[in-house]
Amino acid sequence: MTQKTLRAGLIGYGMIGKVHAYATATLPWYAPELPIVGRISAVATSRMETALQAQEQIGCDAAYDDYRRVVEDPSIDVVHVCVPNALHLPVLLAAIKANKRIYCEKPLVVNSKEASVLRDALRDSHYSQANMLAHHLRGFAALRRAKEMIDAGRLGQIIRYRVAYRHSSMLDPTIPWRWKNDASGGSILDLASHLVDLVDWLIGLPAILIAQTSTFVTVRPKRPLKQDESLDDVPRQLVLAEDSVSILTRGLRDANRVVPRIPSSRVFERPEIAGFDPDVMPIAVSDPNKAAAITGMIEATKLASGAEDELELEIGGSQGSLRFSLMNPHYLEYFDARVPFGTYGGDAGWKKIACGARYPSPESDFPSPKSTCGWLRAHVASLAAFYRGIADGKVYGADFEQGLKIQDALSKIAASSHGQFWIDL
Ligand SMILES: NC(=O)c1ccc[n+]([C@@H]2O[C@H](COP(=O)([O-])OP(=O)(O)OC[C@H]3O[C@@H](n4cnc5c(N)ncnc54)[C@H](O)[C@@H]3O)[C@@H](O)[C@H]2O)c1
Structure with a gap:
């Protein structure tokens, strides 16, 4: 099935901005049946230096130190709001004005005065695009x-x-x-x-x-x-x-x-x-x-x-x-x-x-439904150990020697089970 890919702009690349980038990048694996997914195409942070670092890490097309460059870009379909709480409102107002789909971190805004400004903006602009808060629980x-x-x-x-x-x-x-x-x-x-x-x-x-x-x-x-x-x-x-x-x-x-x-x-x-x-x-x-x-x-x-x-x-x-x-x-x-x-x-x-990872379609294919929440993280840690080993010229996990040792033991287990006898390792 071909997935349509929307161009997403990430505003803020601190702790949670990285989580949004990771989630966007891996979504096609988790939900191959989703008809629409996103790709982070542009990122904005508070300084050009960090924006360029973010661009390199994400592998996206553009980096800015002004969020308006992302929000006002007509080729951007979705805006991720991942900035400190007090900046949510200005970013949201700009994204609403530009009629973008918005995926926003919690809390939406920080007080009732801001909420009323946001309500007015939504009403006056007749904004009707998809929008959601990242209440990940x-x-x-x-x-x-x-x-x-x-x-x-x-x-x-x-x-x-x-x-x-x-x-x-x-x-x-x-x-x-x-x-x-x-x-x-x-x-x-x-x-x-x-x-x-x-x-x-x-x-x-x-x-x-x-x-x-x-x-x-x-x-x-x-x-x-x-x-x-x-x-x-x-x-x-x-x-x-x-x-x-x-x-x-x-x-x-x-x-x-x-x-x-x-x-x-x-x-x-x-x-x-x-x-x-x-x-x-x-x-x-x-x-x-x-x-x-x-x-x-x-x-x-x-x-x-x-x-x-x-x-x-x-x-x-x-x-x-x-x-x-x-x-x-x-x-x-x-x-x-x-x-x-x-x-x-x-x-x-x-x-x-x-409950594990027993999600319904279209989120059901990956990882296996019985997976615990940390299972994929353990795979990432395992791969990290492999690359760290390449960098350091060391082995940080089970190498071939270990694999062969385990294989010898497995062969003896099989032999014992076939012949029903005690066997020396
Ligand atoms: N859902 C969750 O579990 C969860 C967890 C942590 C944080 N959050 C929310 O995520 C948001 C960000 O938190 P964080 O911990 O990632 O913060 P952080 O301080 O780690 O990162 C903030 C980012 O915003 C950028 N930024 C600051 N001012 C900017 C500006 N004017 N223009 C563009 N970028 C700007 C910074 O450069 C940085 O990249 C907050 O709203 C927080 O409540 C949610």
């Missing part, structure tokens, strides 16, 4: 399965949820917040943005909430410390970004979200809810003033020692519960509350669903 097979199960009513009425995103990246007081040290950064925009999107996608936004933030480290250096430098050697600044945020929620903003009702003698029903329909049940008691309102806890922090990229999710309903940890992304765990406990437990208990 929605890409995990296990979280897609969670959504499928909630929508199919497998949890029944949702009673409670707890989602947390924990990093330890700002625990060290010598780490600067960089561009995140103002109202355009912090744990709310950086981490809670993912959680709020996840809660909305899976359950629905709450009707009301109460939040508290904390900034444990109040002064940080303006720039990273060089080797042998101490905090006293570098300029410092007051921290404006919050390290952590904790949010309690009640009810649902959309009171009409329902799921199909799964009949069961053990279903915990709430006939006192106005408008209760025997064939559907509200996904949650949406009225925050009702004692039975759905309650949620959302936590995001960059000060969790020991944490790496720990997203944890737990959703409990009248008929079942789900839980997921990003540190164990192959599996989604499901508890079916309709299965009664029996002697010694019977069949009740948590089930691990092997």
Whole structure:
């Protein structure tokens, strides 16, 4: 099948810009049946030097230190917004004006004033091109399965949820917040943005909430410390970004979200809810003033020692519960509350669903559906060891000698199995 290739322009080539470039370049392998893919044709960063480095690494046609050169180029079909948060709005406005398709990093913009500017621009320009935010958590097979199960009513009425995103990246007081040290950064925009999107996608936004933030480290250096430098050697600044945020929620903003009702003698029903329909049940008691309102806890922090990229999710309903940890992304765990406990437990208990890389068409061909999330990364690391070995004149993995040693052992295993005898290695 021939794939149509759109010309994409990448604005920003820091940590996440590289991820977008990598994803764009590898997409045809992952989804050979997709009718349309992209190719990064131009890149823009804040300095010509870094833009040229990016161009060389990506292998694209053009490099600029002014994003407008990319956005206003009529041959560019898609714009990737990968710049610091405070720059999203100007890039978005320019891309909307140029009527480009847009794939934008989160958060879309940084405050309600910017949101209203963006809303006005979208309305006034009648913009109707494809646009999407890079909320990549929605890409995990296990979280897609969670959504499928909630929508199919497998949890029944949702009673409670707890989602947390924990990093330890700002625990060290010598780490600067960089561009995140103002109202355009912090744990709310950086981490809670993912959680709020996840809660909305899976359950629905709450009707009301109460939040508290904390900034444990109040002064940080303006720039990273060089080797042998101490905090006293570098300029410092007051921290404006919050390290952590904790949010309690009640009810649902959309009171009409329902799921199909799964009949069961053990279903915990709430006939006192106005408008209760025997064939559907509200996904949650949406009225925050009702004692039975759905309650949620959302936590995001960059000060969790020991944490790496720990997203944890737990959703409990009248008929079942789900839980997921990003540190164990192959599996989604499901508890079916309709299965009664029996002697010694019977069949009740948590089930691990092997979600792996089991994506549906057209994303299904590569890698193998059973692949764990790190499987391809391990192949890249293996190939890197091979090339590092060429560069250093050394062997950093299993060479032919090792291969032959293993082959000798395999041959003996085969011989032993045929003759049913013990064999010396
Ligand atoms: N979805 C995710 O998991 C995830 C992870 C990290 C970051 N992000 C988001 O990605 C965005 C960028 O974060 P990052 O960590 O890559 O930042 P970064 O600091 O590593 O990179 C920022 C890039 O933007 C470029 N840039 C800055 N000013 C520019 C300008 N005026 N014109 C053109 N380019 C300019 C810089 O040269 C750099 O290449 C942020 O919005 C962040 O929230 C998302």
